[in-house]
Amino acid sequence: MLEIKDLKVNIEDKEILKGINLSVKAGEVHAIMGPNGSGKSTLASALAGRNYFNITHGKIIYEGKDLTELTPEDRAREGIFLGFQYPVEIPGVSMVNFLRTAINSMRKYRGQEPLPAGDFLKLMREKKKIVEIDSDLTNRSVNEGFSGGEKKKNEIFQMALLEPRLAILDETDSGLDIDALRIVSNGVNKLRSPENATIIITHYQRLLDYIVPDVVHVLYKGRIVKSGDKSLAKELEEHGYDWIKHEVDAHA
Amino acid sequence: MHTPEKYLELFQKNRKQIGKDDPPFVKKLRDTAIASFRQSGFPGRKEERYRYTHLEPVFDGELSFDFQPRQIRFDDDEIFSCDVPLLDSSVVTVLNGFFHHPGKEALTRLDNGIIYGSLKEAIGQYPDLVKKYLGTNAPTSNEPFVALNTAFSQDGIFLYVPEGVRMERPIQIINLLLSDKNQMVHHRNLFVLESNAVAQVIICDHTLSPHMFLTNSVTEAYTGENADLDLLRLQNEHNNSCQVTNTWISQERHSRCQHGTITLHGGIVRNNLRINMEGEGAETSALGLFLTDKMQHVDSYTVIDHRKPHCTSNQYYKGVLDDISTGAFNGKIHVHPDAQKTEAFQTNNNILLSDTAKVHTKPRLEIYADDVKCSHGATVGQLDEEALFYLQSRGISKEESRLMLMDAFTWDVISKIKHPSLQERITELVGKRLRGELSRCNNCAMHCQE
Numbered sequence A: 001m002l003e004i005k006d007l008k009v010n011i012e013d014k015e016i017l018k019g020i021n022l023s024v025k026a027g028e029v030h031a032i033m034g035p036n037g038s039g040k041s042t043l044a045s046a047l048a049g050r051n052y053f054n055i056t057h058g059k060i061i062y063e064g065k066d067l068t069e070l071t072p073e074d075r076a077r078e079g080i081f082l083g084f085q086y087p088v089e090i091p092g093v094s095m096v097n098f099l100r101t102a103i104n105s106m107r108k109y110r111g112q113e114p115l116p117a118g119d120f121l122k123l124m125r126e127k128k129k130i131v132e133i134d135s136d137l138t139n140r141s142v143n144e145g146f147s148g149g150e151k152k153k154n155e156i157f158q159m160a161l162l163e164p165r166l167a168i169l170d171e172t173d174s175g176l177d178i179d180a181l182r183i184v185s186n187g188v189n190k191l192r193s194p195e196n197a198t199i200i201i202t203h204y205q206r207l208l209d210y211i212v213p214d215v216v217h218v219l220y221k222g223r224i225v226k227s228g229d230k231s232l233a234k235e236l237e238e239h240g241y242d243w244i245k246h247e248v249d250a251h252a
Numbered sequence B: 001m002h003t004p005e006k007y008l009e010l011f012q013k014n015r016k017q018i019g020k021d022d023p024p025f026v027k028k029l030r031d032t033a034i035a036s037f038r039q040s041g042f043p044g045r046k047e048e049r050y051r052y053t054h055l056e057p058v059f060d061g062e063l064s065f066d067f068q069p070r071q072i073r074f075d076d077d078e079i080f081s082c083d084v085p086l087l088d089s090s091v092v093t094v095l096n097g098f099f100h101h102p103g104k105e106a107l108t109r110l111d112n113g114i115i116y117g118s119l120k121e122a123i124g125q126y127p128d129l130v131k132k133y134l135g136t137n138a139p140t141s142n143e144p145f146v147a148l149n150t151a152f153s154q155d156g157i158f159l160y161v162p163e164g165v166r167m168e169r170p171i172q173i174i175n176l177l178l179s180d181k182n183q184m185v186h187h188r189n190l191f192v193l194e195s196n197a198v199a200q201v202i203i204c205d206h207t208l209s210p211h212m213f214l215t216n217s218v219t220e221a222y223t224g225e226n227a228d229l230d231l232l233r234l235q236n237e238h239n240n241s242c243q244v245t246n247t248w249i250s251q252e253r254h255s256r257c258q259h260g261t262i263t264l265h266g267g268i269v270r271n272n273l274r275i276n277m278e279g280e281g282a283e284t285s286a287l288g289l290f291l292t293d294k295m296q297h298v299d300s301y302t303v304i305d306h307r308k309p310h311c312t313s314n315q316y317y318k319g320v321l322d323d324i325s326t327g328a329f330n331g332k333i334h335v336h337p338d339a340q341k342t343e344a345f346q347t348n349n350n351i352l353l354s355d356t357a358k359v360h361t362k363p364r365l366e367i368y369a370d371d372v373k374c375s376h377g378a379t380v381g382q383l384d385e386e387a388l389f390y391l392q393s394r395g396i397s398k399e400e401s402r403l404m405l406m407d408a409f410t411w412d413v414i415s416k417i418k419h420p421s422l423q424e425r426i427t428e429l430v431g432k433r434l435r436g437e438l439s440r441c442n443n444c445a446m447h448c449q450e
Helices: A040-048 A072-077 A095-109 A117-131 A135-139 A148-162 A178-191 A230-239 A242-251 B003-013 B024-040 B119-125 B127-133 B144-152 B385-392 B398-414 B420-434
Strands: A002-011 A014-024 A029-033 A054-062 A080-083 A090-094 A166-170 A197-202 A215-220 A223-228 B090-095 B098-100 B107-109 B115-118 B157-161 B171-177 B183-185 B188-193 B198-207 B213-223 B228-236 B241-251 B256-265 B268-277 B283-292 B297-306 B312-321 B326-335 B343-352 B358-367 B373-381
Touching (some): A002 A040, A014 A054, A014 A223, A029 A230, A040 A072, A040 A080, A072 A080, A072 B385, A080 A148, A090 A095, A090 B385, A090 B398, A095 A117, A095 A135, A117 A135, A117 A178, A148 A178, A166 A178, A215 A242, A223 A230, A223 A242, B003 B144, B098 B119, B107 B119, B115 B119, B119 B127, B119 B157, B119 B188, B144 B213, B157 B198, B171 B213, B188 B198, B188 B228, B198 B213, B213 B228, B213 B256, B228 B241, B228 B420, B256 B420, B283 B297, B283 B398, B283 B420, B312 B326, B312 B398, B326 B343, B343 B358, B343 B398, B385 B398
Parallel strands (some): A080 A166, B090 B171, B198 B228, B241 B268, B256 B283, B283 B312, B297 B326, B326 B358, B343 B373
Antiparallel strands (some): A002 A054, A215 A223, B090 B098, B115 B157
């Protein structure tokens, strides 16, 4: 589904990603872990199409298409979803208007008619249950005045509505209490299917107790320095990142 | 000849024609006004109040001026319907500054005592009533545009709401400009709300022919004790026009006033707003929203004068500027020594959509009382890139995302318009304006080019 080949990314003149290789197949859940500043969020942003950096080298192939040539909105319409580490507050744009516009933009891209208002409301009600989101939140402006947990739930709620093929969840677990973490993970698990894939970017192992990954990668200094199965996450939990840092730095 | 002299001469030469049926008190107002203007002239480039809008060159242009209403054949019902067709309003039309009433009474008097219609007619029919208010609020001294208007204005709209009367229907004033040559217009409105009266006035400004128009209007409004005035102006003249509005409102004890100005189109627009809080516990809110592109220029100048204790004022002004358009907001809150317990707030936020648009914002607080709550804030920025990316990442196109953010930005002001159907209509008009769908008079059938 997704092939990242030797991806190098600069922010201003600084190289943040120094040659990422990653292959994700439909049905898989990949976890990308790593210490702060290793380039995890930059990778997520590069996949979603944020434009404040330069891709200097390499390719991102998604479903046979070169992603780097697509605008952020077209990537979304092709089925890519980014769950933001820091969801943006947009005062004055109502959740309902935002979600309806998003869904209908996607439908238009697929050559479908806009969703009738009744069907849309029904769909919202249905998906709200998945993330146990408070009804009231959808009557407010996008993320405005939401608590940290509500913002993250709102990301998963949007994911449930938009039904992406590839979801990239950037630190979705950070700042969540144990109940919210359970709700968010349940949401993600319910949306798993053999047709879609998930990339979970996280600093901590605890999310992976709830969402069991097929592959775990460690990102350090802009490279994937180690990949393994879920036991790698356990190892990191027990020993921290230092042993990997030593290994990599000694090698260099 | 310098421009001020041109106007002094125009006045002297036509003194017999200007307001030839004037009662003595109006004659006196005119003479005082022209004397004031002789003294002040036009504001110079160094004059702080007019720093961003230099109007003398506009007044210096070749502009014709009508001393009497010209007979223009035109069927307003057929060719023109306003952008804000309120189903349930009393519509009065002003054509080139003169009350336009083919086949209708120039002045309507309702059973409950409400009077509305031509100001000129009101001066003739109710001189004592008009005399009590006309020109007593808007001074001509050191106010050159008020002075010129007082000297030259022939007509406009008069509204009188007696004590305790609530106007059931809003009154909608449609100002039309239509000419076969470049034209200057001075018109004047006078609204009087006695104590406990309630009224809503909507003013819509339109141009119907592509000529250069210069309008210099004065609106004086008096809100008596515990009266309630809602006054909204929608400016939608073409970009070859210049409009100077001077709105002077005085508020007695516990009166409430909401003033709003929505500027969609217009070449050079200068809006002077002055609200005098003359009685304790008065409340006022002033809304402003302007959307500019191309070479438009919109300058809002406000003074909220807190003269008595326990008054509240709120100002919300917002601007969205594109292309090489320019804007200015200069808002003063003046709290006099006696005006304790004043609450006065002011915000001015602007969004620049291009690198070449420019806006000047200048909040000014002069506070001479010690027990007050006052605040002000001004921002100039671009659309939030993070918010744009967030919307795009959900499949919404960049263009649509930008519009959603602009709608949200303007909604802050529009949401404060009280009348629900008017709010809805303004939302629609602003939305269309932002989408570039509204080119001048939306419903006009004349199709004159810009």
